[in-house]
Amino acid sequence: MAKWLDNAVFYEIYPQSFQDSNGDGIGDFRGIIQRLDYIRELGCNAIWINPCFLSPFGDAGYDVADYYTVAPRYGTNEDLKQLFAEAHRREMHVLLDLVPGHTSVEHPWFRESMKAERNEYTDRYVWTDSVWESPENMSCLRGISPRDGAVALNFFSMQPALNYGYHRITKSWQQSPDAPGPRATFQAMLDVIRFWLSMGCDGFRVDMAGSLVKNDEEGKGTIALWQKVRAFLDEEFPEAAFVSEWGEPDKSLQGGFHMDFLLHFGPSHYNDLFRCQHPFFSSEGKGDVYAFVEKYRENYEKSERKGLICIPSGNHDMDRLARRLSQEEMKLAFAFLLSMPGAPFLYYGDEIGMRYVEGLTSVEGGYARTGSRSPMQWDNTANNGFSSAAPEKLYIRTDDAADRPTVKAQMADKNSLYHEVRKLIGIRQSRPALQSRGEITFVYAEKNTCPLAYVRSDGRERILVIINPSASECRFDSRLPSGEVLYNYGEAARKEGGTFIVPPCSASFLTV
Ligand code: GLC
Numbered sequence: 027m028a029k030w031l032d033n034a035v036f037y038e039i040y041p042q043s044f045q046d047s048n049g050d051g052i053g054d055f056r057g058i059i060q061r062l063d064y065i066r067e068l069g070c071n072a073i074w075i076n077p078c079f080l081s082p083f084g085d086a087g088y089d090v091a092d093y094y095t096v097a098p099r100y101g102t103n104e105d106l107k108q109l110f111a112e113a114h115r116r117e118m119h120v121l122l123d124l125v126p127g128h129t130s131v132e133h134p135w136f137r138e139s140m141k142a143e144r145n146e147y148t149d150r151y152v153w154t155d156s157v158w159e160s161p162e163n164m165s166c167l168r169g170i171s172p173r174d175g176a177v178a179l180n181f182f183s184m185q186p187a188l189n190y191g192y193h194r195i196t197k198s199w200q201q202s203p204d205a206p207g208p209r210a211t212f213q214a215m216l217d218v219i220r221f222w223l224s225m226g227c228d229g230f231r232v233d234m235a236g237s238l239v240k241n242d243e244e245g246k247g248t249i250a251l252w253q254k255v256r257a258f259l260d261e262e263f264p265e266a267a268f269v270s271e272w273g274e275p276d277k278s279l280q281g282g283f284h285m286d287f288l289l290h291f292g293p294s295h296y297n298d299l300f301r302c303q304h305p306f307f308s309s310e311g312k313g314d315v316y317a318f319v320e321k322y323r324e325n326y327e328k329s330e331r332k333g334l335i336c337i338p339s340g341n342h343d344m345d346r347l348a349r350r351l352s353q354e355e356m357k358l359a360f361a362f363l364l365s366m367p368g369a370p371f372l373y374y375g376d377e378i379g380m381r382y383v384e385g386l387t388s389v390e391g392g393y394a395r396t397g398s399r400s401p402m403q404w405d406n407t408a409n410n411g412f413s414s415a416a417p418e419k420l421y422i423r424t425d426d427a428a429d430r431p432t433v434k435a436q437m438a439d440k441n442s443l444y445h446e447v448r449k450l451i452g453i454r455q456s457r458p459a460l461q462s463r464g465e466i467t468f469v470y471a472e473k474n475t476c477p478l479a480y481v482r483s484d485g486r487e488r489i490l491v492i493i494n495p496s497a498s499e500c501r502f503d504s505r506l507p508s509g510e511v512l513y514n515y516g517e518a519a520r521k522e523g524g525t526f527i528v529p530p531c532s533a534s535f536l537t538v
C-alpha cells in the first residue's frame with residue numbers, strides 16, 4: 027500500500043482560483059506548475075486538484091462531459107502530464123478528482139441513453155421504465171427524452187446518476203450490480219482510472235464515493251464495488267492512493283479506500299471545532315470538543331487502522347476557517363490539524379487565513395460555497411497576483427478588503443499564520459509519531475472544558491499534545507511524565523506535581 031502516505035501532507039487546489047498564467051482570468055495547469063515550489067516550501071508534499079475535465083461547469087466541473095480530456099481553460103492533457111512530472115521531480119504526488127457517481131447531461135453516454143432505441147448506453151444511468159414513475163428516494167428528470175422513463179439525479183438537475191445497480195431491488199427496472207449494465211458502468215470507470223494513473227497521476231479523491239449502489243442503506247453493495255477497485259489497484263497500481271468523500275471510515279476503509287475524510291456533513295462533529303456558533307478553537311472558551319472526540323474514537327476503533335482518517339482544514343464546499351476564527355485561533359486549530367493521525371489536507375489559502383468573501387453572486391453552481399472559492403492572494407499587485415486580467419474578467423472577484431492576508435505579507439512577518447503552519451508541518455515531518463500512522467490515545471477531552479490532550483506514538487517515541495484555545499489557564503491531572511518541549515505556541519504547558527498547567531491560548535508538544 028502506498029508508502030508515500032505515511033508522511034503525506036496534502037494541499038487542495040481549486041484550479042479555477044489558484045494561479046492564472048495566461049491572463050484570461052481563470053487559473054490553469056501552468057499556473058499550478060509555477061506555484062509548486064511555494065507549496066513544497068510550505069511543507070506539503072501532495073496535492074489534490076478539483077475536477078479539471080471537459081464540462082459545461084454547472085457544478086464547477088463536478089458535471090463531467092468527457093472523463094478523458096481536460097477542460098481547455100486549464101490547458102491540455104499534455105500540460106497535466108507535465109504537471110505530474112514537475113510534481114514528481116519535487117517528490118510530490120498528485121491526486122485528481124474522480125466523479126464516478128454522475129456525469130453532466132452533456133456527456134455523450136447520457137445523450138445515447140436518452141434515445142428510445144436500445145443501445146450500448148441504455149443501462150448506463152438509473153432510469154425508471156415510465157416517464158411517470160419516479161426513482162425511490164431520489165429526485166429525477168422527466169420529459170427530457172424520446173425514451174419513456176425518468177432518470178435519477180445525484181445532486182443538481184444536470185447530474186444524472188450512473189447505474190451501478192441496486193442493492194435491494196424493489197422495482198422491475200432496478201438492476202443488480204452484477205447485471206450487464208451496471209457491470210459495464212463499473213468497467214468504464216476502471217478504464218478512466220487506468221488512463222490517468224498510466225499518465226502519471228498518483229491517485230484520486232473520489233466524489234460522493236459512498237453513494238454509487240442505490241437502495242444500499244448499510245453500504246454493503248457500494249463497499250463490495252470499491253473492494254473490486256482496490257483489488258485492481260493492488261494488482262496494477264500498488265502505489266496509487268484513493269481518498270473518499272464518504273465520511274464513514276468504517277465503511278470506506280473496509281471498501282479498500284486508503285483514506286476517508288471526516289466531513290462537515292454527517293455525524294462527525296467536525297464543525298464543533300471550527301465552524302459552529304461556539305467553535306472549540308475560539309478563545310471565548312465556550313466550545314465543546316467532547317462529542318467530536320467520542321465520534322473520532324469510535325471511527326478510529328471501528329476502522330481498525332485499515333486506512334487513514336483525514337481531517338481537512340476546509341474545502342471547496344465549506345466555509346473558510348477564517349469566517350469564525352482569528353489568525354491566532356487558527357494557529358491553534360492548525361496545531362491540532364497537523365498533529366492528528368491520518369494525512370492532513372490544507373485547503374489553498376487557509377495557510378494564510380484567507381477569508382470567506384461575503385456577498386458574491388453564485389459562480390458555476392457554487393451558491394454559498396462561492397465565497398470560499400475566491401482567487402488565491404499572493405501579493406498586493408493587481409488581482410492579488412492571481413491574474414493579469416481586468417478585474418471584471420476574473421472567475422470570481424478577489425478579496426479586496428484593505429487588511430486581507432497575502433502570501434507575501436505573511437512570509438515577511440515571522441509571527442504570521444503562514445510561518446506557524448510551516449513550522450508545524452516541519453515538526454510533523456521530523457517526528458514519525460506525529461505522522462499518518464502514529465497511534466493516538468486521548469488523555470483529556472471532557473465536556474465543555476479545555477484543554478484537549480492526546481498522545482501520539484510510534485513504538486519509539488511518545489509525544490503529548492496539549493491544546494488550550496481558551497483565554498483562561500486550565501489544568502488536568504495525569505500520571506504522564508513531562509519531557510522535552512518540541513513545540514509550543516504561546517507559553518508551554520508545564521507539570522507541577524501530578525498536574526499539567528496549561529497557559530491560555532497555547533499549544534504544546536512534549537515528549538513523554
Ligand atoms: C461533492 C463535491 C461538491 C459537488 C458534489 C456533486 O460533494 O465536493 O463540490 O457539488 O459532490 O458532485
Ligand code: CA
Nearest residue numbers: 046048052054
Ligand atoms: Ca488561465
